[in-house]
Amino acid sequence: MRFLATAVLAVPLALAPCVANAQSLLDRPDNVSTDWVGSNGVLYFNFVHRFTTSPPPERKVTNFPTFLIATGIASKALIGVNYATNSPLAARYPNEWEFFGRYAPLQQEDGAPFDLGGQLDYNLSVKGVDGEVSLARREGPLRVIGVVRSIADTLDGNKRRFSFGGGGTLRFGRFIAVTGDATTLTDRRVDEKIAWSAGLHIALPNTPHTLSLHVSNASTSTLQGFARGGDRRRYGFEFTIPIHVNRFFTTPEPVSAAAEGPPGVDVPSIPTVTDTATPPRPAVTNPAAPVVTAPTPTPTPTRADTARTTAAPARTNPTSAAARPAAPQPQRAAPKTVTARMKGQAYIPSSITIDAGTTVTWKNLDALIHTVTAVDKSFNSGVIAADGSYSHTFTKPGTYPIFCVAHPFMKATVVVK
Numbered sequence: 001m002r003f004l005a006t007a008v009l010a011v012p013l014a015l016a017p018c019v020a021n022a023q024s025l026l027d028r029p030d031n032v033s034t035d036w037v038g039s040n041g042v043l044y045f046n047f048v049h050r051f052t053t054s055p056p057p058e059r060k061v062t063n064f065p066t067f068l069i070a071t072g073i074a075s076k077a078l079i080g081v082n083y084a085t086n087s088p089l090a091a092r093y094p095n096e097w098e099f100f101g102r103y104a105p106l107q108q109e110d111g112a113p114f115d116l117g118g119q120l121d122y123n124l125s126v127k128g129v130d131g132e133v134s135l136a137r138r139e140g141p142l143r144v145i146g147v148v149r150s151i152a153d154t155l156d157g158n159k160r161r162f163s164f165g166g167g168g169t170l171r172f173g174r175f176i177a178v179t180g181d182a183t184t185l186t187d188r189r190v191d192e193k194i195a196w197s198a199g200l201h202i203a204l205p206n207t208p209h210t211l212s213l214h215v216s217n218a219s220t221s222t223l224q225g226f227a228r229g230g231d232r233r234r235y236g237f238e239f240t241i242p243i244h245v246n247r248f249f250t251t252p253e254p255v256s257a258a259a260e261g262p263p264g265v266d267v268p269s270i271p272t273v274t275d276t277a278t279p280p281r282p283a284v285t286n287p288a289a290p291v292v293t294a295p296t297p298t299p300t301p302t303r304a305d306t307a308r309t310t311a312a313p314a315r316t317n318p319t320s321a322a323a324r325p326a327a328p329q330p331q332r333a334a335p336k337t338v339t340a341r342m343k344g345q346a347y348i349p350s351s352i353t354i355d356a357g358t359t360v361t362w363k364n365l366d367a368l369i370h371t372v373t374a375v376d377k378s379f380n381s382g383v384i385a386a387d388g389s390y391s392h393t394f395t396k397p398g399t400y401p402i403f404c405v406a407h408p409f410m411k412a413t414v415v416v417k
């Protein structure tokens with residue numbers, strides 16, 4: 001067991017960094033987590049504690065904790081283990097281990113119509129394989145998730161059982177969401193209730209942590225635990241701790257934070273003509289909205305105008321102007337813009353290739369501050385608050401490595417052709 005856990009932890013260290021999307025607790029209800037895959041090079045330690053109280057007069061509080069240790073691997077994949085120390089799943093086997101792998105090939109953030117995720121795991125308590133497939137879609141502040149599950153029920157004659165259900169999150173701004181879910185086994189027995197949860201999820205401002213305060217009738221945070229609800233309500237919380245492993249393997253950039261001031265605090269902005277750092281919560285620019293130019297007022301023709309037109313018909317002849325459409329319009333390429341994200345303490349994408357003259361806008365989707373700082377110091381965003389963004393126009397061809405002054409392990413490269 002110890003070997004397996006060590007192996008799970010050792011794998012990420014051997015893999016080259018590659019960025020996938022990280023999802024916080026604001027994106028998932030408490031009993032559905034399938035399409036949460038995290039970022040590569042990040043070790044996740046999440047702990048869930050759910051409590052019950054026995055009837056009076058004793059009122060004994062019992063904790064049912066589940067610990068998750070996982071890491072993003074490759075792209076859009078997560079491997080890890082859930083360990084529950086007080087699992088009611090198997091008699092005389094309170095230590096429940098679930099070794100899982102997750103893959104989320106489709107993500108709406110990358111342009112897919114929905115999020116698609118799947119999990120396969122081996123649960124040592126039931127000595128069987130469980131699986132889940134989830135489909136989610138975000139519409140504004142609402143994210144709806146549907147799940148189909150298959151669990152091994154070795155306690156009942158090695159049966160394979162199925163369940164389905166769904167959940168959702170409703171965001172109130174950047175830091176708060178309310179969540180809920182409900183799932184049921186297709187062949188639910190009398191002692192098995194529909195499993196449900198309801199929660200208030202909070203992103204702690206200026207930290208990478210998210211917190212869930214919730215109530216549920218399910219026991220452990222494994223597919224087995226999510227499968228069935230019990231008689232008792234359990235009040236609990238989940239706290240997420242992402243540990244950026246590459247932080248410890250990153251050599252400081254030649255342009256260090258020391259030159260800019262204390263890391264993560266006051267990064268002075270070095271504005272250039274083409275830079276625009278926007279404050280938090282900027283007005284959403286609709287790319288589809290047409291550029292409206294003020295119409296040039298048509299002067300009322302005066303007698304003099306008419307006279308001039310008559311006198312010099314060649315200058316203002318509309319027919320001749322229309323006959324040569326290209327000539328008066330200088331061929332100007334439309335300025336290109338590229339949008340990138342800062343999420344899960346990573347630049348997404350980590351490599352951008354653009355033509356000279358292109359403007360790149362980085363949006364900060366974390367609850368943390370970030371910077372977009374050129375290693376060669378040619379540009380620097382200064383502090384970009386949560387929800388803020390920063391744009392830089394790259395006019396000269398070249399390769400521009402960038403990093404975040406507050407989190408120097410955050411790196412990306414812009415290649416300008």
Ligand SMILES: [Cu+2]
Binds near residue numbers: 371405
């Ligand atoms: Cu940062």
